[in-house]
């Protein structure tokens with residue numbers, strides 16, 4: 001019981017940091033991924049080529065290695081970041097190619113005729129993206145977006161390695177100081193289970209809302 | 219309403235090595251209905267889509283009210299803004315309707331008015347309602363496309379186009395995806411539009427419509443415009459053996 005009293009606040013704070021890192025990392029990663037997908041969709045070929053190299057590099061290396069390079073290698077090229085911003089940047093970069101691919105296959109699932117109909121009445125490309133392409137591609141992309149966001153929750157534990165005070169970091173400290181490995185890791189598991197469950201619930205609700213009018217058939 | 223004219227001069231179009239249009243010439247007079255007929259793969263859709271530059275053409279020129287579409291000068295592409303401006307006055311109706319499924323009928327029609335014409339939401343909603351009433355769908359305005367029949371969807375698509383107050387309307391087989399009993403309601407709306415003096419170019423297999431509503435009928439085969447004349451001369455006394463052959467097949471298929 002006093003174990004909770006001693007470590008409870010730190011664990012809660014850790015959980016808060018985890019949720020925050022996850023939420024912002026997902027948000028930024030999704031945004032960057034969307035930008036990448038749009039650049040591949042609309043941009044010139046040479047840009048596409050550069051992006052492809054970026055995607056290969058990020059997808060081909062472990063997140064841990066990327067974080068190390070960013071946090072410990074960054075200062076060598078003048079990029080000096082605190083642990084949390086470094087962790088966020090790392091999560092953003094790490095997630096972006098996956099999100100980009102999800103958006104891209106979402107774009108491909110939109111019937112070309114619906115884009116043509118918008119072009120035919122003289123809509124500008126930015127309007128088409130915002131009003132037609134994005135909403136329609138979300139219909140097919142949403143499950144995969146939610147799914148990858150859930151995968152990202154688990155990547156946040158790696159941030160502890162660069163001393164981001166998130167849940168894993170606090171749990172490690174607790175088990176190192178008390179040798180209560182089982183309890184510590186139980187707490188970790190419970191918190192993550194709660195987080196993942198919440199995200200998938202929200203995702204499902206969003207899905208029903210978005211696809212509501214697309215599935216009805218009279 | 220002021221109707222547009224279209225001049226198509228020596229237009230060719232390649233898809234890679236394949237030539238889809240061969241030196242096509244066609245004058246589309248203002249306020250008249252021109253039907254494009256011909257066998258599958260003859261280039262009817264391609265030609266139609268070149269008129270609003272959904273498809274680029276490789277040679278020749280297409281002028282709408284004297285202004286070339288898609289190119290500033292031969293070989294030099296038009297900028298996006300200029301192209302969009304020209305498209306504003308060209309309506310297009312597709313075989314597959316292409317309504318936006320995440321919007322209601324009214325939102326489908328209002329979208330262009332808001333984004334392209336810059337109308338306020340209430341104004342756009344009002345105009346959308348008018349356009350939908352005109353195609354007989356006043357009571358279906360708040361339905362999403364998934365809750366409309368094919369004929370109703372196509373009428374929404376027509377309303378979406380005419381709400382923009384175009385001076386030229388392009389139709390690509392507007393009734394081909396419809397169940398037979400729904401064809402009539404769409405043709406009815408198109409006839410009314412023709413009666414108002416809209417310039418219309420209609421790709422169709424509805425020979426009845428071509429025969430009764432068209433002012434001129436153009437026949438295409440293998441990317442070539444074989445002949446253009448009054449419906450009577452093309453559909454009832456064709457001289458070109460290719461047209462005769464096409465019509466014979468058509469009659470055989472439609473008689474049982």
Ligand SMILES: Nc1ncnc2c1ncn2[C@@H]1O[C@H](COP(=O)(O)OP(=O)(O)OP(=O)(O)O)[C@@H](O)[C@H]1O
Nearest residue numbers: 233236237238256257258259260261262263264265
């Ligand atoms: N994007 C494309 N790439 C390559 N070839 C194409 C493309 N679009 C059309 N074609 C070819 O160009 C030719 C003309 O096609 P088009 O769609 O204009 O014919 P159509 O007369 O409209 O036929 P249908 O009555 O079947 O609609 C066809 O042989 C078709 O295969």
Ligand SMILES: [Mg+2]
Nearest residue numbers: 262263264391
């Ligand atoms: Mg066609």
